[in-house]
Amino acid sequence: MMYNNEHFEPVITPNVTKPGCETLDFYIQNEDGYKALEKALKMKPNEVVDEVKKSNLRGRGGAGFPTGMKWSFMPPNPVDANGNVKPKYLVCNADEGEPGTFKDRLIFTKTPHRMIEGMIIGGHAIGSNKGFIYVRGEWHKEIRLMQKALDDAYAKGLLGKNILGSGFNFDLVIYKGAGAYLCGEETALLNSLEGKRGEPRLKPPFPAQVGAYGMPSCVNNVETFAAVPYIIQKGWEKYAKMGTERSGGTRMIGVSGHVNKPGVYELPMNLSINDIIEIAGGVKGGKLKAVIPGGASAPMLRADECHVLTDYDSLAKAGTMAGSGGLIVMNDTVSIPEATYTLLKFYEHESCGQCSQCREGSHWLARMFKRILDGGGTQDDLDYIAKICGNMAGQTICAFADAVTGPALSSVRKFRSEFDEMILKGGLHGLGRQESVSHEMGGAHV
Amino acid sequence: MKWVVLMSNTITIPAEDLNYTSGKMPVHSDPNPEAKPLPKVTIDGKAYEFKPGDTIMQVAERYKLHEDIPRYCYHPGMPIAGTCRMCTVEVEKAPKLMTSCSTPAGDGMVVHTRSEKVLKSRNGVMDFLLTNHPLDCPVCDKAGECELQDYTFEYGPQESNFKEEKRVYESATTKKLSDKITLNMNRCVHCERCVRFTDDVTKTNDLVMVNRGWHKELMVTDEKVGLVNDYQGCLTDFCPVGALTMNDFRFEKRVWFLEKKPSVCDGCSKGCNIEVHHDKEVVQRYVPIFNEKVNNHWMCDEGRLSYHTYADANRIVSPLLPDTASGRLSSTNWETAANIVNARVKNASKILVVVGTDATNEEAMLIKGHFSARAEVKYHSGFGENKALDHLLRQSDKTPNTKGVAAIGLSAMQASDVTGKDLVVVIRQGRAQMPKVEGQDVILVGVYSREEIDALKASNVRIQAVLPSLATIEKEGSFTNCDGITQSFNAAVVHRGKALALPKILAALVGEKH
Numbered sequence: 001m002m003y004n005n006e007h008f009e010p011v012i013t014p015n016v017t018k019p020g021c022e023t024l025d026f027y028i029q030n031e032d033g034y035k036a037l038e039k040a041l042k043m044k045p046n047e048v049v050d051e052v053k054k055s056n057l058r059g060r061g062g063a064g065f066p067t068g069m070k071w072s073f074m075p076p077n078p079v080d081a082n083g084n085v086k087p088k089y090l091v092c093n094a095d096e097g098e099p100g101t102f103k104d105r106l107i108f109t110k111t112p113h114r115m116i117e118g119m120i121i122g123g124h125a126i127g128s129n130k131g132f133i134y135v136r137g138e139w140h141k142e143i144r145l146m147q148k149a150l151d152d153a154y155a156k157g158l159l160g161k162n163i164l165g166s167g168f169n170f171d172l173v174i175y176k177g178a179g180a181y182l183c184g185e186e187t188a189l190l191n192s193l194e195g196k197r198g199e200p201r202l203k204p205p206f207p208a209q210v211g212a213y214g215m216p217s218c219v220n221n222v223e224t225f226a227a228v229p230y231i232i233q234k235g236w237e238k239y240a241k242m243g244t245e246r247s248g249g250t251r252m253i254g255v256s257g258h259v260n261k262p263g264v265y266e267l268p269m270n271l272s273i274n275d276i277i278e279i280a281g282g283v284k285g286g287k288l289k290a291v292i293p294g295g296a297s298a299p300m301l302r303a304d305e306c307h308v309l310t311d312y313d314s315l316a317k318a319g320t321m322a323g324s325g326g327l328i329v330m331n332d333t334v335s336i337p338e339a340t341y342t343l344l345k346f347y348e349h350e351s352c353g354q355c356s357q358c359r360e361g362s363h364w365l366a367r368m369f370k371r372i373l374d375g376g377g378t379q380d381d382l383d384y385i386a387k388i389c390g391n392m393a394g395q396t397i398c399a400f401a402d403a404v405t406g407p408a409l410s411s412v413r414k415f416r417s418e419f420d421e422m423i424l425k426g427g428l429h430g431l432g433r434q435e436s437v438s439h440e441m442g443g444a445h446v
Numbered sequence: 447m448k449w450v451v452l453m454s455n456t457i458t459i460p461a462e463d464l465n466y467t468s469g470k471m472p473v474h475s476d477p478n479p480e481a482k483p484l485p486k487v488t489i490d491g492k493a494y495e496f497k498p499g500d501t502i503m504q505v506a507e508r509y510k511l512h513e514d515i516p517r518y519c520y521h522p523g524m525p526i527a528g529t530c531r532m533c534t535v536e537v538e539k540a541p542k543l544m545t546s547c548s549t550p551a552g553d554g555m556v557v558h559t560r561s562e563k564v565l566k567s568r569n570g571v572m573d574f575l576l577t578n579h580p581l582d583c584p585v586c587d588k589a590g591e592c593e594l595q596d597y598t599f600e601y602g603p604q605e606s607n608f609k610e611e612k613r614v615y616e617s618a619t620t621k622k623l624s625d626k627i628t629l630n631m632n633r634c635v636h637c638e639r640c641v642r643f644t645d646d647v648t649k650t651n652d653l654v655m656v657n658r659g660w661h662k663e664l665m666v667t668d669e670k671v672g673l674v675n676d677y678q679g680c681l682t683d684f685c686p687v688g689a690l691t692m693n694d695f696r697f698e699k700r701v702w703f704l705e706k707k708p709s710v711c712d713g714c715s716k717g718c719n720i721e722v723h724h725d726k727e728v729v730q731r732y733v734p735i736f737n738e739k740v741n742n743h744w745m746c747d748e749g750r751l752s753y754h755t756y757a758d759a760n761r762i763v764s765p766l767l768p769d770t771a772s773g774r775l776s777s778t779n780w781e782t783a784a785n786i787v788n789a790r791v792k793n794a795s796k797i798l799v800v801v802g803t804d805a806t807n808e809e810a811m812l813i814k815g816h817f818s819a820r821a822e823v824k825y826h827s828g829f830g831e832n833k834a835l836d837h838l839l840r841q842s843d844k845t846p847n848t849k850g851v852a853a854i855g856l857s858a859m860q861a862s863d864v865t866g867k868d869l870v871v872v873i874r875q876g877r878a879q880m881p882k883v884e885g886q887d888v889i890l891v892g893v894y895s896r897e898e899i900d901a902l903k904a905s906n907v908r909i910q911a912v913l914p915s916l917a918t919i920e921k922e923g924s925f926t927n928c929d930g931i932t933q934s935f936n937a938a939v940v941h942r943g944k945a946l947a948l949p950k951i952l953a954a955l956v957g958e959k960h
Contacts, residue, residue, distance in 0.1 A: 180658070197655070202528040202548050353636060353655075353662035354529040356518075360574035363660035367610035376609075384607045391570030394542050395531055 005268040007241040011230045011250050012223065013266040016110040022145060024152040027113040034113070034158055036229035040121040041166040043232075048125035052228065055236035056248030060103075061093055061184070061221035062295065062324040063399075064247070064312045070218060073208040074126040078216050088128040089217040092119055092225055093189055094135045097181040098295035099346060100326030103252035104222035106264045108135075108142040111226065112149035116172065118225030120163065121232060123170045126218050131172045134189050137179035147174055181350035185398045186219040188352065199352045200398035223252055223325075243269050244311045251310070251322070255280040257329035269311035273301065276310065277329055286331035290415070294323020296343050297403030299410030300336075320410070335433060336418050340411040341369040347404045355396035361388055362404045369408075372419065375427025382419055385412050485553035490514070490560065501526070502546035502557055503533060514559040516568060516597045518575075518637040518686050520547040522736075523743040525646050530637050532571050532597065536561045543567050565601060572602035578613040578660070579687070580632045588688030590701040594635060615663060623653075623666055624673035626693055626747060627681060634689040636662055640681050647744065648838065650675040664689070676840060679750040680743070683733060692731070694751060699730045707938035708735060710925055712804060712846040712877055712918040713749030715832050716839050717927035720745060722753070722919050722938035729753045729919065729939060739931055746840050755876055756917040760896040763943025766912040775899065775909060780946065784954035787889055787911045791955050794869035797821035800859055800881045802874030802892065803845040803852075806923025807932070809948045810851045813873060816952050821871070824859035825851045828879020832928050841928055845877045846918070850926030869910070871955070873948070876917060883907055891951055893917050913954075914945035921947055 015021045015030060027033030040048050053068025078086040092115065096104040107115055119131050135143050150172055153159045161169045175193055177183050183192045187201035190212045211217020227249055231239045240248040251269055253276055256262045260281030267276065273291055277283060288303040293310065299320040301308070308318040315322045330339060348366035353359040365388060368381055389405035412419055425431050484495040487505055496505040503520060506512045518530035526548050534543040538556040543564060546557070558564060575594065583589040618631035636655070641664070644653045652675055654667045666673050682692040704723040711718040711732060718741035720732045732753055734745035755761070765783035766775040791797065799817045801810055803825055810825075817823050825848075832843035852858075859881055864870060870886045876893030884905050890912045902909060920941040924934035 182658075197658075202526065202545075349659060351659040353657075353659040354527075356530050356532070356571050356574050356635070359636060359660050359662070360577050363613075364574070364577055364608065364610065371610065380607065381609075387607075391567070391573065395534070395567060395570070397528060 005242065005270055007238070008250065008268040009242075010266045011239070011242075012107060012111065012114060012226045012252060013264070016106060021110050022112060022149070024113055024149065024156060027111070031111075031114075032233065034117055034164075036233035037117050037120055037158070038164055040124055040232045041164060041168055045125050045127055048121060048232065051236050052125070052231060055231045055239040056243060056246065057224065057227055057231060057239070058247050058312060059221055060223035060227075060251070060325065062098070062297070062321075064322060067220060067224055070208075070220070071122070071126050073206070074128075074218055075208070075216050076127065086215050087130060088126060089212045089215055090119060090123050090126060090128040090131040091186075091189065091193070091212060091217055091219040092131065092133040092222060093184060093186060093219050094133055094139075094222050095177050095181075095184040095189060096222070096324070097136055097184050097350075098297065098324045098326055099343065100254065100256055100292060100328040101295045101324040102254045102256075103264050103325055105139065105142055106252070107222050107226050108139070109145055112146050113153065114229055115222055115226045116149060116153055116159070118228035119172060120159065120170050121228050122218070122220065122225060124168055128218070129169045129171065131170065132193060132212065133172060133174045134183070134193055135174055135176055136183075137177045143174060143176060150174070180352075181346075182352045182398075182400060185400070188398070189219060190217065197352070199354045200400075202397060221324075244313070247312050251325055253310070253325045253327050255327045255329065257327075258284045258286065258331035258334075259329050260284050267310075270309060272309050273306040273327070276327060277306070280329075283329060283331050286333050288329065289332045289334055290330045290336060290339075292326070292328040292330075292407070294321045295326035296328070296346065297321075297399075297406045298323045299406045300414060301410075302414050320406075335422075335428070335431070336411050336415040337369060337372055337422050338428065338433075340407050341366065341373055343407045344369050344404070347400075351400060351404075355401065357392045358396045358401040358404065361392040361401065364388060365404065365408050372422060373428050375430055377419070377423040377427070379420070379423065382412055382416070382423075385409070485551075487551040487553070488556045490558060496551050500551050502535060502537075502544070502549050502551050502555075505551050506546065506559070511559070515546050516593070516601060517547060518593065518635055519639060521639050521642075521684055521743075523647065524639060524642045527638060527642060530571070530635070532568060534564060534567050535559045536564050568597070568601040569603055572598055573606065575635050576602065576606055577608040577610075578632075579635070580612065582633070586633065586688040587691045587696055587701075588633075588685070592688060593686035613660060615661075618663060622693075623690075624678060626678045627673060628691050628693055628696060629664060630689055630691070631663055633687045634664060635687055637686055639684050639686070640664065640690060643677075643680065643684070644675060647680075648675040648677050676746050676748070676836065677744055677838065679745065679747050680734070684743070695731045699725055704730060706733075708935065709919050709938040710846070710933050710935045711745060711749040711752065712875075712925070713746075713752040713844065714839075714841040715843040715846060715848055715928035716741065716749075716841050717846055717925050717931070717933055718745040718749055718839060719933070720749075724939050727939045727942055729757055740927065740929075740933070741839055744839060746838075748840070753919070755895070756893070756919060758895060761876075761943075762894045762896065762899065762912055762914050763941075763945050764914065765944070766899075766909075768909060768911075775912065780944070780954070783911055783913060787913065787955055788957045790869065790887075790889065790910050791871070792957065794887075796867045797869045797871060798859075798863055798867045799823045799871045799873065800883075801825045801851060801856060802872075802878030803827040803843075803848040803850075804875040804877035804918075805847060805851060805873060805948075806918075806921070806925060807847065807850040807854070808923045809873075810847070810854050810856070812949055812952060814854055814856065816956050817871075820956075822863065822867075823856055824863055825856045826859040826874075826878055826881045828881070843928065846927070847925040849928060849930060850924070850932065853926060873915075875915065889913070889955070891915060891948070891955070893945075913951050914943065915948045915951055916941050916945050920945075 020026045049071045057067045058064040180198045182188045183198040185200045188198045192198040207217045243249050250266050252266050254264050291301045308314050312322045344366040347362045351358050351362040389409040392401040393405045486493045494509050515533050517533040519527040528545045528548040533546045535546045536558040537544045615631035621629045623629050641653050644650050652667050652673050655662050656665050681690045703725045707722045709722050711720045719735045719737040721735050723731045732750050736743050764777045767778045799821045827845045827848050829843040870883050870888045873891040887908045889910045892915050919938040922936045926932045
């Protein structure tokens with residue numbers, strides 16, 4: 001195999017380049033579509049959960065929590081205080097907003113039925129009869145395509161009452177977000193789904209106890225659901241073997257930035273960052289300078305650190321994270337302070353403003369970086385950035401504050417000399433750079 | 447009485463310490479003493495029992511350790527938000543600092559409220575909160591009772607490295623949210639107590655936060671409707687900073703000049719527990735104090751602003767007698783007035799005494815004792831049967847002691863009671879309505895305004911004398927509220943006019959040595 005992994009085969013994207021791959025007919029004829037569902041409906045729910053547990057599938061949204069374990073947290077027969085049975089909800093998190101991440105969009109546009117099938121199997125596994133697909137507000141085209149796919153599935157009897165004669169009912173509804181990055185955080189998503197402000201909730205209670213509309217709920221990423229049909233159909237062993245010891249299967253990596261062939265690649269996890277850059281056609285327009293390996297929130301890696309493997313544990317060991325699989329490549333024409341400022345501006349704009357540290361800190365960091373770019377920085381500022389980040393990380397309700405400190409802290413630590421130069425020479429102007437290069441970042445082509 | 451200076455957000459001294467509440471039950475008594483032993487949590491090296499379900503903060507409050515745990519978003523009367531991150535404590539074996547407001551206490555849990563890690567975190571929060579705060583303490587009404595000041599003093603950094611431009615809400619620097627409340631958004635620390643108050647306490651939902659992140663802004667939900675709830679004053683009580691200020695108190699007095707005395711609000715039959723804030727016996731404001739059985743942490747705006755009637759320029763504060771020639775009422779001294787009214791009462795054969803339901807229990811007893819032998823004694827409120835006006839505190843009976851006055855055996859005054867009387871003595875303290883006494887000879891005792899006297903004269907009442915007495919906050923006594931709870935109070939301020947305490951006036955009326 002080309003990736004030095006004898007077990008590897010594409011789980012989600014074997015046919016995404018073929019015309020008509022997004023249709024139900026194509027999925028059923030060429031990809032054994034909904035065969036896994038048929039099989040799953042004949043299994044007991046806890047057998048399905050076990051299968052997923054054994055496959056080592058980990059959540060693909062960023063945190064990498066084992067999916068089977070999450071499903072097993074759902075209470076089997078929840079009742080309210082009056083003894084009435086509570087409904088359970090399955091929620092698909094399609095609020096893909098992490099800068100540099102665009103893998104879920106590929107699934108939405110090219111193979112939506114794989115995700116729908118995964119959701120129905122998930123509904124069967126956790127005993128839910130209602131699912132929500134929470135989609136980010138900017139995805140107009142994607143929502144249309146997904147709605148078409150849902151309509152087709154309903155017409156075929158794959159959704160709705162008595163699916164495939166099994167007696168299992170499952171409904172799926174698309175809910176469009178209003179364009180907030182933070183609504184990708186699962187409890188903020190649930191608030192937004194309920195029509196409230198998209199602010200993360202205090203945990204506990206966790207969504208498995210009190211989720212959407214106060215009912216037990218399970219939130220999973222698009223890619224996670226899309227991997228489920230394969231696991232059920234081909235068996236957990238095949239899926240688990242593809243991955244590492246603690247994390248099964250393949251990962252979708254969105255490669256963007258200075259590479260010759262940016263795009264989404266489905267890859268095994270035993271590849272290093274350098275391998276992936278090579279697969280994506282090599283670095284464009286210069287030498288490799290830095291890589292953000294898991295979406296904007298992941299701390300940066302210097303070029304000399306890019307030999308690390310891209311599985312969850314190796315990246316965590318390297319002080320960064322696998323995150324949502326958005327690999328941003330920067331060549332040596334990039335000014336790291338400027339690139340970091342671009343990211344911080346994003347975070348400043350997207351902080352929900354609940355927690356003191358995150359609301360004020362993300363603003364402060366962005367303004368501070370701006371001042372450094374404008375030539376007003378001092379060495380003290382660089383020391384203070386570390387202090388601000390130290391006061392933010394791990395202190396808030398959700399992980400957003402940690403996400404802000406990812407780029408801010410890693411850029412200053414790993415590219416200190418660039419900051420020093422910028423401060424000494426009086427900012428961008430002093431360095432003879434007038435225009436922001438930030439627009440070149442994150443260009444996504446599918 | 448030992449008195450503790452209370453900040454708006456802290457749980458106040460429990461009911462058993464308040465000598466002016468009738469029930470002496472502890473606030474959190476265990477209804478079932480035979481139940482199994484309670485779990486224990488160790489806070490700063492000492493073990494405390496707690497009720498399962500309590501958060502660390504609640505345990506700390508129950509044992510009055512709450513002053514070790516600073517907080518902005520937490521308020522004992524509201525749902526938990528857990529957003530300000532000021533109340534974090536170190537829990538042994540927990541990987542991160544935990545917010546004490548939201549973390550349930552566990553059996554055997556070991557909590558440190560002032561460890562190095564905790565103090566560093568609090569220092570960090572203060573550093574962040576102060577970045578965009580205008581630091582305009584010299585012109586801020588909250589200065590002196592501001593939690594941002596207090597916590598900065600206790601936990602904050604000595605200096606700030608914030609060199610950027612501060613956030614300014616151009617349109618909300620001095621924004622009148624209603625005729626009672628002014629918002630200065632620049633001072634806001636985004637604790638959102640106000641939003642949760644209108645959502646969960648008043649249930650009027652009239653405040654919202656719009657926008658997100660660092661330009662999150664407090665707004666009235668519907669500009670056309672405005673801020674309409676009846677408890678707006680509470681917003682300024684629990685606002686930890688000077689973002690929400692009460693127009694009535696704005697720029698009136700620096701808070702460190704205020705002397706604070708507990709009393710009971712006489713604005714309606716609820717009897718909310720209040721603190722009278724005065725400077726040199728001039729009342730500046732009322733502030734509610736916590737009483738779980740009566741008003742919780744709140745009080746309504748009507749009651750809060752009711753002190754104005756006692757400081758009104760039109761209040762009669764010296765005895766008045768009618769001029770023999772013109773019939774005009776003019777001010778006199780107590781000796782003259784006492785002689786005249788004493789003779790008038792002696793000469794009358796059929797007297798009706800009307801007691802307003804704003805008299806204290808003690809006063810009502812005294813009136814009954816003085817007059818029941820020689821006169822008919824009735825009570826009058828003028829508000830009819832009491833009804834609750836909302837789910838919180840407001841009552842339709844705007845007098846404080848209807849239950850108490852009725853309980854001593856008096857009956858309500860009927861319209862027919864005045865017929866055939868040759869003298870009516872009205873004893874009423876400014877809260878009960880005026881009884882209908884058209885065409886009668888009347889002696890007025892109590893708290894009256896010039897308008898009320900003019901209105902009586904216009905309805906052909908022959909006023910024989912006006913004898914001013916002390917208002918609620920100027921005297922001691924007790925009221926029985928609409929729920930039957932009797933609360934006693936001491937004088938909060940010293941009366942600055944010539945009004946006398948009611949017992950002295952009664953002695954003058956019926957000619958007994960006092």
